[in-house]
Amino acid sequence: MNKYKICVYAICKNEEQFVDRWMDVVSEADIVIVTDTGSTDSTVKKLQARGALVYKEIIHPWRFDVARNIAMDHIPEDIDICVSNDLDEVFELGWREKIENVWAPNVTRAKYLFTWSYDEDGTPNKQFTMEKVHCRNGFRWIHPVHEVLAYHGAEKENTVWVPGLVLHHYPDLSKSRSQYLPLLELSLRENPDDNRGLFWLGREYMYHNKLDDSISTLKRYLDMPTSKWSEERCAAMRFIAKCHEKKGNFKESRIWLYKAIAECPFVREPYLYMAQLGYLEKDWPLVNLMTNEALKIKNKTGSYLLELQSWDYTLYDLAAISNYWLGLYQRSYEYAKKASEMSKGNERLKHNLHLIHQKMIESTG
Incomplete structure (x- = not known):
């Protein structure tokens, strides 16, 4: 017998391809x-045929929180537990039992693992914490985009971790995200003192190549006294x-990357960015140093800010190239071999590996 009454709720638009898997x-x-x-x-018809209760709403102007x-x-x-779950997200089977095993009448919210993306072989490569399971009352969604659940209940919030609960993300990459910038x-x-919103807006400006807007917005974020999370x-x-860098000001770019490394030396990303900048400048000692430092970091932090290039073949590729130009052909070959193994279908990496191998043979002639 189930311990609690659970409702899954979602918003959707034109997601017929996901309905059966989700239901x-x-x-x-x-x-x-x-x-x-x-x-x-046929999204609505398919959902109804599978037993979902569907409401049709037109939201204008559009905003995700509304x-x-x-x-x-x-x-x-009369629902005890609400589960917000988009149609492109899929829990592993048995999710209900996992939630009920840790839930209690005084619990307000549950946290669990969210898999954002995967390697070519299906192995998760970016995972972080999600918290969209909550009690019926005391919560409202806030912010037009990158919306979050805000708690305003009378009792103190009580959050639990759900062991073994994993939500997988399989997005429709054809969908446009052009609405994100105006919504941010x-x-x-609406929330001028929201440091996280300022960060997301600055990042979005960068995505849209609004470089000066991005720089000024992110500097404002850094100047806010509430901006304390070192990784962000x-x-x-x-x-x-x-x-x-995109503006061609490599010197200023390097200064900011040294600041980034000093701010958070235990993540790979700033070292990767510096190695990539060194590659553009053909500063091979810098590339070699930065790739070495990055590869010393063996564990991911579990943050949503992880960038996949920091954990794929890229660092090994850059290390191979820098060692090659420094005349360290044996080391170059070892890095190139690792890069090629990590991206087996990459013809450029295969070609580089062959060239480095030939150079290594010639040098030891």
Whole structure:
């Protein structure tokens, strides 16, 4: 017999390709409620055929927090546990039992592991904590985009970790994210003291090549007294550096990367950025030093700020190239071999490995 009454709720639009896979898993819940925000495909019919309760809502102007709050408002009051779960996200089977095993009447929210992306062989390569399981009352979604669950209940918030609970993300990469920038600008106008919103906006400006806007916004973020998380501050510094690099100001880029390394020396990303800058400048001793320092770091922090290039073949590739130009052919070959093994279909890496091998033979002639 189930210990608690559980509802899965979601928002969706034109996601017919995900319906069956999603419903196969969320059907462990007592009720599945979906707010459709304007699908023109068969999403609604497929959801209803699989037993979901679907509400149709038009949200204009669009904002994610409003959509999710409307979806939450459709949840019956007698529900004990609410699970916010998008259609491109899939829990591993048995998720309900895992939540119920740690839930208690005084629990307000649960945290679990979220797999954002995967290697070619299906191995998770970016995972971090998610916390979208919550009690029925005391929560509202806030912010037009990159929305978060804010607690305003009368009792003290009590969060639990759910061992073994993993949510997998399989996004539709064809969907546009062009709406993110104006929504982030709106979010900052509404919440000018939100340091996280300022960081996300500065990062988004970088994605859109609005380099000066990105630099000034991220500097504002760094100047805020609430901006204390070293890993996020490091990311802001390296994004500023990347903007200066794109502007052709390599000296300023290098200065910001030294700041980023000093701010958070236990993540690979600032060393990678510095190695990439050294590659552009053909500063092979710098590339060699930075790749060596990065590869000393063996463990991921579990942060959403992890960048996949820091953990794929890239550092080994750069190390191979720098050692080659420094005349260290044996070391170059070892790095090139590792890079090629990590990306087996990469013809450039195979070609480099062959050239380095030939040079190594010639040098030992």
